[in-house]
Amino acid sequence: MHILIIGAAGMVGRKLAGRLAVDGQLGGQGVDVLTLADMVEADAPAGFTGEVRTAALDISKPGEVEKLVAARPDVIFHLAAIVSGEAEADFEKGYAINLDGTRFLFEAIRLQSTREAAREPYKPRVVFSSSIAVFGAPFPEKIGDEFFTTPLTSYGTQKAMGELLLSDYSRRGFFDGIGIRLPTICIRPGKPNKAASGFFSNILREPLAGQEAVLPVGEDVRHWHASPRSAVGFLLHAATMDLERLGWRRNLSMPGLSATVGEQIEALRRVAGEKAVKLIRHEPDPFIMGIVSGWARDFDTSRAESLGFTAERSFDEIIRVHVEDELGGNLPTYA
Amino acid sequence: MHILIIGAAGMVGRKLAGRLAVDGQLGGQGVDVLTLADMVEADAPAGFTGEVRTAALDISKPGEVEKLVAARPDVIFHLAAIVSGEAEADFEKGYAINLDGTRFLFEAIRLQSTREAAREPYKPRVVFSSSIAVFGAPFPEKIGDEFFTTPLTSYGTQKAMGELLLSDYSRRGFFDGIGIRLPTICIRPGKPNKAASGFFSNILREPLAGQEAVLPVGEDVRHWHASPRSAVGFLLHAATMDLERLGWRRNLSMPGLSATVGEQIEALRRVAGEKAVKLIRHEPDPFIMGIVSGWARDFDTSRAESLGFTAERSFDEIIRVHVEDELGGNLPTYA
Structure with a gap:
């Protein structure tokens, strides 16, 4: 074919x-x-x-x-x-x-x-x-x-x-x-793109690679991943x-996981430790906050699930998928 | 302006x-x-x-x-x-x-x-x-x-x-x-157009003018007028x-009136009598029936009503509006 x-x-x-x-x-x-x-x-x-x-x-x-x-x-x-x-x-x-x-x-x-x-x-x-x-x-x-x-x-x-x-x-x-x-696809590998949703990945991907990341919204922002x-x-x-x-x-x-930014950060803490979390810098950005405030937070995807679509059930799992698929199973050694 | x-x-x-x-x-x-x-x-x-x-x-x-x-x-x-x-x-x-x-x-x-x-x-x-x-x-x-x-x-x-x-x-x-x-606008004045919904008007307008009309669907079809x-x-x-x-x-x-074809016909009977109703010829048309079966039958228009939009509340009223606006207040004299 x-x-x-x-x-x-x-x-x-x-x-x-x-x-x-x-x-x-x-x-x-x-x-x-x-x-x-x-x-x-x-x-x-x-x-x-x-x-x-x-x-x-x-x-x-x-x-x-x-x-x-x-x-x-x-x-x-x-x-x-x-x-x-x-x-x-x-x-x-x-x-x-x-x-x-x-x-x-x-x-x-x-x-x-x-x-x-x-x-x-x-x-x-x-x-x-x-x-x-x-x-x-x-x-x-x-x-x-x-x-x-x-x-x-x-x-x-x-x-x-x-x-x-x-x-x-x-x-x-x-x-x-x-x-x-x-x-929203999380964790996006590679470099940030122009998507307003980029930070949801950045705050995990960059610390997992030992790099700083900017969080432009509050930790109570809930989203769908x-x-x-x-x-x-x-x-x-x-x-x-x-x-x-x-x-x-x-x-x-499609099915997904509803989580707050705070819950993402807690999962990062569990998987990669406090030093990873410390790499997230809080810099509120009103433009991004404005766009994100109009976005969906949680879904009833029973229709998709009954049709056989499946997704992750925890952010720990989402982070582990990234570590397996993008980092060869390895976490960075923090200084 | x-x-x-x-x-x-x-x-x-x-x-x-x-x-x-x-x-x-x-x-x-x-x-x-x-x-x-x-x-x-x-x-x-x-x-x-x-x-x-x-x-x-x-x-x-x-x-x-x-x-x-x-x-x-x-x-x-x-x-x-x-x-x-x-x-x-x-x-x-x-x-x-x-x-x-x-x-x-x-x-x-x-x-x-x-x-x-x-x-x-x-x-x-x-x-x-x-x-x-x-x-x-x-x-x-x-x-x-x-x-x-x-x-x-x-x-x-x-x-x-x-x-x-x-x-x-x-x-x-x-x-x-x-x-x-x-x-659906009812009663449409003038000649039938190519709208599949045309019959909802035809079965009232034509008899009110002393003319025959074709009904291509069953009397139980409910619609919004x-x-x-x-x-x-x-x-x-x-x-x-x-x-x-x-x-x-x-x-x-917009607000409207939910009524069956049968209810339309009953209103016609009340306003214009049995001779008007007799002018409706039943000729089922599978193409029209197919299109109409996918159409809406009733609405909750509380939002529009709270914003000040209003419509008729009975088919008798819809027929009387037609008689006033299109027929100069006159019903035909049936032979």
């Missing part, structure tokens, strides 16, 4: 490609071709025996994504996005990539599945990474899947619009789509499960 | 223009200019002492709607839409008018309010006519404003996307917007109320 990852150079995209390369199969079918698309050339994952194709392109430019779809991949992971902080700072860029890019992709698939239907039937699986940013405060104690989407960021607006398109294109039979609302390993697990399950079980309600919130 | 109505040749647009012409004011401010825009030239309303401008244009064509916004109207009513049946039958046309057209309008306002801010500040009131088609079955007994939008038509999808855009553009400060989800007079009332209230009371949740369901 042929798998296309759009947004393959991003953190989740790289991990997904790496996992597919190692597994060599998806849902019991061998992976022959892996196409990795992003704004920049993505690295080929290690250990893959099939063919890797890379494409550097801007999905917000008309005609670009059509080239990817013309090869008729069986499964398309659409992970590409301008993140929340940047989409808020650059209104036009956010709409261009997150809304137009998504629509161009869906349109390209529709035209393959309809105008070129004479060639042979085409109806790929489309897995869209949405976000809990589709919800906006005030919230119920736990946000269920039937709660309305009133985003308080342009990013959340664009993701909610993508969800609506995905459902409609699926209902019309152009592709078989599922939108999964990822929790899952590890990168869980995120890849969600995507693989979404790509292989029976979507008829969803009906036409094709978007759903 | 200058008022722009986009979709001014449609049924609700004509009634709104007529009412503004007669009132000569909106929220206590005199109306100097009324711009009536639609695909076709709209008729100037009777009795208006100010200036009427008409514009025939296609809002889905880039650059068209900018011309309307360049005149900086104080209030913009965006009523233009491809209706549900047609948007389902013509996928591309529905997205072009209902999504692209709406976005072009909002973008034109944004560019006026930002790039041309040097001229003088511009932040119009935007009233967007959305639809209960943003909701899709299965429903709770009564649909509240916090229920999620999972439309089962492309029309409903496009309206839900318009609502999201309206909220985001309002939150960003580009305009002051409100989206009102109109109930308000008169054209109420629809105009909603629009005027939305154009003048204090929108700060909405917060950033700028879209809401």
Whole structure:
């Protein structure tokens, strides 16, 4: 089978490609071709025996994504996005990539599945990474899947619009789509990006590497998390499960862990000790605090769980996943 | 003040223009200019002492709607839409008018309010006519404003996307917007249009005019209605109320009347007698039945009511409004 990852150079995209390369199969079918698309050339994952194709392109430019779809991949992971902080700072860029890019992709698939239907039937699986940013405060104690989407960021607006398109294109039979609302991914490896949620990872990742980190919000801030390993697990399950079980309600919130920043810090203390915690510097940032105050804190994800999606149940577990997957099992030796 | 109505040749647009012409004011401010825009030239309303401008244009064509916004109207009513049946039958046309057209309008306002801010500040009131088609079955007994939008038509999808855009553009400060989800308008005057909901009006309007009408669904079908007079009332209230009371949740369901087709027919019998009822011919249509089965039946509109929106409380009242406003108070004399 042929798998296309759009947004393959991003953190989740790289991990997904790496996992597919190692597994060599998806849902019991061998992976022959892996196409990795992003704004920049993505690295080929290690250990893959099939063919890797890379494409550097801007999905917000008309005609670009059509080239990817013309090869008729069986499964398309659409992970590409301008993140929340940047989409808020650059209104036009956010709409261009997150809304137009998504629509161009869906349109390209529709035209393959309809105008070129004479060639042979085409109806790929489309897995869209949405976000809990589709919800906006005030919230119920736990946000269920039937709660309305009133985003308080342009990013959340664009993701909610993508969800609506995905459902409609699926209902019309152009592709078989599922939108999964990822929790904030914690602990993000690598360098900080422009996401306003970056500090949730920074305050753990940096101390675990013996480095200082800045905490721009109070310790009572509660948020919703899952590890990168869980995120890849969600995507693989979404790509292989029976979507008829969803009906036409094709978007759903993924399981995660609701925790305060204080609880994150306590878990860090348990796993890496007091010296790690001392590396966190408190520097309140009103801009970040403003964005985060509109974010969701806890979810009822019984629907996703009943469909077989799973995530971590403690922050100690999330930290251990990071130590295993990113640090080779090693904690730093503090001075 | 200058008022722009986009979709001014449609049924609700004509009634709104007529009412503004007669009132000569909106929220206590005199109306100097009324711009009536639609695909076709709209008729100037009777009795208006100010200036009427008409514009025939296609809002889905880039650059068209900018011309309307360049005149900086104080209030913009965006009523233009491809209706549900047609948007389902013509996928591309529905997205072009209902999504692209709406976005072009909002973008034109944004560019006026930002790039041309040097001229003088511009932040119009935007009233967007959305639809209960943003909701899709299965429903709770009564649909509240916090229920999620999972439309089962492309029309409903496009309206839900318009609502999201309206909220985001309002939150960003580009305009002051409100989206009102109109109930199915009953009794629609004039000829049937391509809306799948047309029969709800046909089975009353045609018999009240001494004509036969076709009922394509069963009498147990329950739906949500308000008169054209109420629809105009909603629009005027939305154009003048204090929108700060909405917060950033700028879209809401309007009050209406939940009634079955059987209850409509009983009201017709009470107002116009058995001979009127006999003019209804039962001809089940699976296509219409399929669309209607995904529609909402009843709503909790306490939010809208607390904000001052009101509608009819019985179908007898809805029929009497039609007889007054469309038939000069006269019922036909049946043979």
